[in-house]
Every structure is written in structure tokens, then in C-alpha cells.
Amino acid sequence: MSVYEETLNSLTTLGLSHIRDNIDQLLPGINGKEVSYLDFLHNIMNSELTARDKRARERRLSSAEFPYMRTPDDYDYAFNNSVTKRQINQLLDLAWIESAYNIIFLGPSGVGKTHLAVTLGIHAVEQGYKVTFVTMDKLIKLLKTEEISVRARQRLRKIMNSDLVIIDEIGFQPISRQESNLFFQVISNLYEQRSVIITSNKGFEEWAELLQDPVITTAILDRLTHHSEIFNMTGDSYRLKNRDTILKE
Incomplete structure (x- = not known):
């Protein structure tokens, strides 16, 4: 040789x-x-x-399962001034992850909640953090099948071991009282241990109806908002304003 x-x-x-x-x-x-x-x-x-x-x-990027790739410069701050570029730049230092703080984006569909959540998540991955993106609907399905599905257990274990968990689209699908209890267990286990980014099209005043249990709702919101930055986003839908059309004028 x-x-x-x-x-x-x-x-x-x-x-x-x-x-x-x-x-x-x-x-x-x-x-x-x-x-x-x-x-x-x-x-x-x-x-x-x-x-x-x-x-x-x-x-880490593959494991996070982001729905798409986004950077801070991709967001149109001029279109929606509910969130400023200065605020997002401050969040990009990621000190809040080290302190297990939460970020909550509330507002109607199309204003950029998921876009900003993904932007922060991708930046966290690039800085070496473990991140998991999951929709609320997917999370509930995982929780309901945990006892019978090895894959669900593995996925939930990965979620709980992430430095940052992004839970997207809370409020788009109805949730039963049993499912609310399962969701509470997730939030309770993450509380002060991991950072969470929440996006929701429902204001907090609507969560009790959404989760169908005022006591559970209070317990969840207490934990989510105890250490958090909350953005109430308003405005028109960016997707509708910039939609593609097949009809030409």
C-alpha cells in the first residue's frame, strides 16, 4: 500500500x-x-x-423542518409597520433564547407572522441553536398519537430538546378540551427551559373559546407570557396585495 x-x-x-x-x-x-x-x-x-x-x-436546518427559507431583509417593513426592522434586529442577537424568553406574534392572516418566526428560527440555526418548527395542527396530531407511534414519540422528543420551538398557526383549527390539556403539558414542560415562538390569528381574549377551557387557557397564557415579547400585528394581507393573477388588464 x-x-x-x-x-x-x-x-x-x-x-x-x-x-x-x-x-x-x-x-x-x-x-x-x-x-x-x-x-x-x-x-x-x-x-x-x-x-x-x-x-x-x-x-439543523433539515431537522427544523421550516416551511420555507427567509432572511430579515425579505420582510417588507414598509408594508406593515406593526413590527419595525429595529425590533427584529434586536431579536436577532438571540439573547432571549439564552434566557428562555418567548416571542408571540398575534394578528390576522397574511401580515407576516410566520415569515418573522421563520426568519428568527433560521438565524438561530445559523448561530448553532437547535430549532423545531411545527404547526399547531401537526403538534396536536403528534400528541394524540404519541402512545402508539414511535415516530410521534421521536418527533416530540426532538421538540422538547430544542433550544427554540416555533408553534405556528394557533387558532386556525378547532381544539377539543382534551387537546388543550395535551397542549398545556407541552407548554408547561417548555416553560423557563426552552424558548417558544407562537403565531396566532386569535387575540388572547379569544383563546378561552378556542381552547374550550378557561382554566387551561389561563395556565397556558401565564406560562407563555411570563417572560415574553408580544407583537400585535395589524394591517392588510401581504399575500393578497402581492398576489399573482392570470388575468391581464
Whole structure:
């Protein structure tokens, strides 16, 4: 076996897959310069670490299950001034995740609640946090099938172990009293342990009717709002204003 083949095998054994797969590109590029052995080692190890960081980010993004990709600059702050760019920029420092604070976006459909939630979630992933995005409807289905579905249990375990949980679209589907109790258990377990982003088309005054239990509603809201930033978003639907049409004037 040649030195080259032995080196590839050693890199495989050590788990240095990026260096192994790119050794032909790394060696000529570095050997063409007069660098010390230490600089050479430093450069190829940095290459491996950069590749690992990229793979880890891609895994976190895939695991989060965002419905789409968004950046802070994608949001039209001029269209809806219920939330300012300055406020979102402050949230992008992510200090609130370290303190297990919650972010709550309330308002009618189309004003950008989910857009901003996803924006913050993706930024958190890029900074190394574990994030899970789930709609309320999906969450309830997972909770109701937890006892009979291994996949549901695994998904719920991942939700509970996330640094940030985004629960989207509370209020779009009716919820039974039993389901409200299951939801309370989730919020209670996350309380002061994990950060939560909530989006809802219902104001808090409507939640008691939505959850069909005033006592449970109070308990849920107490935990969600104890450490939180609440945005009451108003305005027209961005999607309706910018809709595509097949009819031409």
C-alpha cells in the first residue's frame, strides 16, 4: 500500500472526511507556497472544521423542518409597520433564547407572522441553536398519537430538546378540551427551559373559546407570557396585495 493510500485510510479512521475527499486540492494549493509544517496543519484542519460546521448547519436546518427559507431583509417593513426592522434586529442577537424568553406574534392572516418566526428560527440555526418548527395542527396530531407511534414519540422528543420551538398557526383549527390539556403539558414542560415562538390569528381574549377551557387557557397564557415579547400585528394581507393573477388588464 502506498503512502498516499495509507494517508487516506488514516484520515478515514480519524473521521477527517473533508481532508480525505479533498486532499488532491488541498496539497497542491498549500505546497505551492512556502509555509511551515505548523501552518500547513493549521490550514487543513481549518478546512475540515469549516466543512463540519457547514454540515452541522445543514443538518439543523433539515431537522427544523421550516416551511420555507427567509432572511430579515425579505420582510417588507414598509408594508406593515406593526413590527419595525429595529425590533427584529434586536431579536436577532438571540439573547432571549439564552434566557428562555418567548416571542408571540398575534394578528390576522397574511401580515407576516410566520415569515418573522421563520426568519428568527433560521438565524438561530445559523448561530448553532437547535430549532423545531411545527404547526399547531401537526403538534396536536403528534400528541394524540404519541402512545402508539414511535415516530410521534421521536418527533416530540426532538421538540422538547430544542433550544427554540416555533408553534405556528394557533387558532386556525378547532381544539377539543382534551387537546388543550395535551397542549398545556407541552407548554408547561417548555416553560423557563426552552424558548417558544407562537403565531396566532386569535387575540388572547379569544383563546378561552378556542381552547374550550378557561382554566387551561389561563395556565397556558401565564406560562407563555411570563417572560415574553408580544407583537400585535395589524394591517392588510401581504399575500393578497402581492398576489399573482392570470388575468391581464
